[in-house]
Amino acid sequence: MNPTLRRLSRDPKALIGFTILLVATLSAIFAPMLFPRDPWAMATRPFLPPFEDPEFWLGTDMLGRDIFAGLAYRARMSLIVGLASTVAAVVIGIVIGALAGYFGGWIDDVLMRVTEFFQTIPTFVFALLMVAILSPSMLSIIIAICIVSWPPVARLVRSEVASLRNRDFVRAATVLGESHGRIIVAQILPNTLSPVIAMASLMVASAILTEAAISFLGLGDPNRMSWGYMIGASRTVIRQAWWMSFFPGLVILLVVLALNLLGEALNDAFNPRLARRGRR
């Protein structure tokens, strides 16, 4: 087995993170089977507190909808937004970072100034503004989160590529007549992926948080509720029905924690020496 995977499988942080994520993903996928009832439909009396009715363990909201079912269904929105926006941001970041780091000179200057332009705008306000302009929908939320989160990836990839491009094996490839494109894709990028993957798992976490915050403020996709939307909708009744915002909040906390644990474990697995703080 690949040594990185082996180290990962032995790391308790990775196991905890992975288990939580697996549960969240499976419940998102199998929600219709677990809760055949329509999550939007009224199931029983409104404001049912948790742990009273065994059929509705986590209680119901002000319209009598099952919160447990809601959490399972809404995991989809949160996870899809988190993943899709991160994948898009990583792709943009890698392309811009690789070009800037590899070619240097004025290309680097131009691309990095653009990157800094995006970085200087407060991310959350920027994302909110974009969702407002694009009209709230899942796609616009994904786009907004992607646009505010690619710059750190670009900077990371740029610095990695810039240090790799003067390595002897890259020089050797140049001397052998390989094209710039091939050198970037085949020689350099595979060597930069480990920190990017570790960073990406943290980005999914922050994307979920950003989405939750956008939905909380009422700019979420009205047709696809998310965890953040549930909290936002319940905030007016928080004094009467704490459970309506507490459980979605707890789920967000767990998933974000899981992603952070996984990210840290990935980082350790890719840099075993740093993690153990040992000398060679």
Place this chain on the structure above:
Amino acid sequence: MSAPLLSIEGLTVALPGGGERAHAVRDVSLTLARGEVLCIVGESGSGKSITASAVMNLLPSDQLRITSGRVRYEGEDLLTLSERRMRRLRGDRISMIFQEPMTSLNPVATIGVQIEQVLEAHGVPARERAGRVQELVRAVGLPDPESIVKRYPFRLSGGQRQRVMIAMALAMEPDILIADEPTTALDVTTQAQILGLIRDLQRDRGMGVLFITHDFGVVADIADRVAVMQNGEVVETGPIERVLGAPEHPYTKKLIGAVPRFRETQADESRDAPILSVRGLTKIYRSGGLVRGVREVRAVDGVSFDIRRGETLGLVGESGSGKSTIGQCLLRIASVDAGEVRFDGQDIAHATGRALFDYRTRAQMVFQDPFASLNPRHTIGRSILAGPLAHKVPRPEAERRMARLLERVGLDAGAATRYPHEFSGGQRQRIGIARALAVEPDLLVADEAVSALDVSVQAQVLELLREIRDEFDLAMLFITHDLRVASNICDRVVVLHRGKIVEQGPVTEVFSRPAHAYTQELLGAVPGRSWHGDPQQGATPTHPIPVQQGATT
């Protein structure tokens, strides 16, 4: 000799499980007398540095555990001392200097402060410290003591930093100095000065010095006694004259046989027309910009030379002489600012597009660091095939070439599916050579291609390069800082100093009758000259002890 100052008895250090060896160091027993320099010599992985660190109780205990043995100093076993007692001894009675002068000083403190900290740590009263710092700085021969103590490490040269390290080590007038490859990272002329300094200070103060090195030349210059280590064990110890002159253990014989020596006979000169001719090559590095104004460094300044087929031209010089830059300019990894590089009649200094692409099949490079020159994520096969495939050689033909080359450089065909980390340094260097040859070049540039290798491996790779040059009728440019290696493999040499050629000619002539003062200085600084022959005096050893030849198997 009186009772030993330091004695290591049956020291064994275990390696963490799963490695190829159970012990980093096994049953090592050595003694060091007052006023003596004991050299521990061995190749990488021989356990010489671990032995030194064990004496200082500096081993990372979670990875390297001392399983048995004693280190006696003044009747006490250092291995059982408490960390507090040990700390008091370190830097006071026993001190240590390291290989890398660039990283062993704190970059954000002036050197005066750093030397003073040693005195402070060992309880020297504040009013005495400044005077002591001045004394020490003077003793290690640093220029301008009053102002140099106020400087930060980055303003000092490598040799000066190593002098600062020595000043810090000597601050408390220790009984024992442990020097772990202290001159390996330095240029030869600087190395000669530092070795002289250590020898002088040791004599003045009657210290015992435990000197770790891989270089038999350095051993010949500094040691009183020698211990040879192999795979964690001491295989031979004895006075220097005996070990160098009449080694007993086969491994010692093999190591000594592998040390490159100055060659006496001149090779036949190639009579072909030059395949590469360089005229007035100039490379300027510019730094700074709008605010500070542009600073120019002429890394290569009007260099001209020719190389013929079947000939090896050496490019020798110290760091900063521009030798590597020339190699990079010839292969167009670095741009050329002025001058002409004619390859087979065509100027390639400014070639682009198709012409440059075609040139890539004709000139190739072997790099210095066998660990950095192969992509860690590509199999050996992929690395070797990349060149031919980029040049549209059909895959079956490329694979046939690869199989032939792997066999030629002494690796089995199964190597192609494995990754670089599965190979040793010497094997990787062979892979690097196979990769370069895969596009069937006419010119091979070897940039310090054997500098990172152990001597015995170095000798094999040099032999391989020589054979390949003859077999493929290559023109070879061999860039090196090591004059002994250059003398061994080159037919002609170019001596560079600060980007300019100071001398060039047939290797035996330049090395036996150097005309330029700088060449003379370089040759004078080669370690162990008295032992393995002085080319300026007809290549006969002036040392009274006959050099053991043979045993080069």
